[in-house]
Amino acid sequence: MLDRKLKNKAFNGAAWSFLDKIINQLSVAILLIYLSNILAPSDFGLIAMLSVFIAISQSIIDSGFTQALIHKSHSANESDFSTVFYTNLILSVFLYLLFYALAPAIANFYNQDDLISVSRILFLSFIFNAFSIVPRAKLTINIDFKRQTIVNTIAVFVSIVVAVVAVKNTWGYWSLVFMTLSKSFVSSLLLIIVCKWLPKKRFSKKSFSQLFGFGSNLLISGLIATFVQNLYTIILGRFFNPYQVGLYHQGYYYTNTLSFTLTSIIQGVTFPILTSIKDEKEKMLNTYQTAIQITALISFPVFMGFAAVSESFVLVFLGDEWKDIVPVLIILSFARALTPISSLNLYVLNVSGRTDLFLRADLVKIPVLVLLLFIALPYGVIGVSICQLVLSVIAYFINAYFPAKLYGFKLTDQMKPMFPVVISSIIMYIVVIQINYNDLFLELLARVFVGIIVYCSCIILFRVPFAVDIVEKIINKVRCHKYDGS
Known part of the structure; x- marks a missing residue:
């Protein structure tokens, strides 16, 4: 039997986590249903072609550090958190610059010239998301899903407003781009505010070694899982048209x-x-x-x-x-x-x-x-x-x-x-x-x-x-x- 305190934490965590997922996932689903009545399947298919690059980059940026910090739990110190933060930020900037340069090659692979400009804007989410990793890990360690729920709800609401305004102005698939970017930016900003945490000017090789030692297998596994999940979209995007990819x-x-x-x-x-x-x-x-x-x-x-x-x-x-x-x-x-x-x-x-x-x-x-x-x-x-x-x-x-x-x-x-x-x-x-x-x-x-x-x-x-x-x-x-x- 779990002790009473742990049970209470589990119940509260489950309740807020459930509320978070229901509100936010349902809100996004309703928005996409609304957008589906205005945008064509090919619009969704075009953005979907870039999903693999976003997912793989996010796995690399995280590098298993989130799970490593949670696994270390309350024994994690300030050096651990700051080291992870700087690592995430450096990786995100590097990956953005890399994929910015590769944008023409990506567009050529899918035979979709529009992807050059779309990818260079959409991939800014790499950098935005990097700022949220440590604050979210800290809140999760404390089983504080209440503040995460509030942050996510506000971010989703803002992204909905942005997407609706964009689609009303006939921006087409750009509505999906700005929806993603606004959610990433607002979520990261609010997480930093509610967590009340800023990195210290320190980078510990020891912390990096310990955390990456735990997270490295998760990184490789995460990359494999991400590649596996998105391989279908890659293949469909290469051999089929955006309409079929969208479906x-x-x-x-x-x-x-x-x-x-x-x-x-x-x-x-x-x-x-x-x-x-x-x-x-x-x-x-x-x-x-x-x-x-x-x-x-x-x-x-x-x-x-x-x-x-x-x-x-x-x-x-x-x-x-x-x-x-x-x-x-x-x-x-x-x-x-x-x-x-x-x-x-x-x-x-x-x-x-x-x-x-x-x-x-x-x-x-x-x-x-x-x-x-x-x-x-x-x-x-x-x-x-x-x-x-x-x-x-x-x-x-x-x-x-x-x-x-x-x-x-x-x-x-x-x-x-x-x-x-x-x-x-x-x-x-x-x-x-x-x-x-x-x-x-x-x-x-x-x-x-x-x-x-x-x-x-x-x-x-x-x-x-x-x-x-x-x-x-x-x-x-x-x-x-x-x-x-x-």
Whole structure:
């Protein structure tokens, strides 16, 4: 059992982290839905072609230092924080100058001349984001998600205003560029203010060596993961037109937003908690297994449900111009169902300090990815989406293998509690896709409502542990109220 203080911190952290992800991810999703009704898929596709360079650069700039500082927790000193800050800043400036020079080559690779000017402006986010790494790490160490939530909410609100003004002035894809830049700038500025921290004039080689020693494997692993995640966009951008890239990238965005929200909430709270009990193996293992079960209970119905309502969602919110995205959304939703669980399996390796295993798990996936992508490429965006689905299943088993070996439990021990949840989600999906109305909005509402009812009924019927616990608590509260009223 976690002590009361740790429980309170965990609850407060989870609550604020949840609020942060819900408000900000939902706000951005609504904005992109709005922009999708004005901008063409090709506009989104053009910006998506640069996403790999942004993601890879961000991984290099961070270099695993964020996780290293959190892992070191309260033992991190001022030299550690200042060293990381200067390292991040130097790397960000170097990468911006490098990619500024490479902009014509990038545009030539994709055969899109507009990317020269777009990339040189958009890549300024490298430098803006570098300023936020240490303040965010300090707040996370203190499990202070409240101030992070406030900062993120303000930054998102500002970026929404900027994007709407830009698109109203018919700036096209530049609306997406300035939306990204404004969010990065405002977020970094406010984090520095609320954290009340400024770097000291010191750079410690010892601190750098210690932190990079922990973070180097995470850096390599992060680069591999980033490359793997964006390889699809690179290949599609090279061999297909911006319209097809836009379809895939937006399908990836909507499903990944759901996955990222769920994964971030769980990891953002569990990492500091697991770190604080990392020397108590039994307690940490129990907490980790509990997190896996809760994640599965939420992840499967969310993604199976989104797959079931995807057609209604697209026609209601995005319009007929985006109808070709529906099969992509369905396939990627199935693929993402395992992602939060798979990520948590890797995350526990960080807590244990076994970043070498984290790296090994990612290295194993590369040949699998290349083979699948080679097979899928002739089939366009649908083939690439199916490639993602197959890879996500394989990745789950790879990611689960290493913590199972490390902590001495069987893979089936983790999978067995998930079976009734998976069956419940499949039943929900089959029932929901049977619902059809002429009114698309009514159809969407009906599918969501019926899906929730069917899933909840199934997990109670199958007596899924956490579901039964919740029902029993509700019944007990009702009985207590009745008793008090009498």
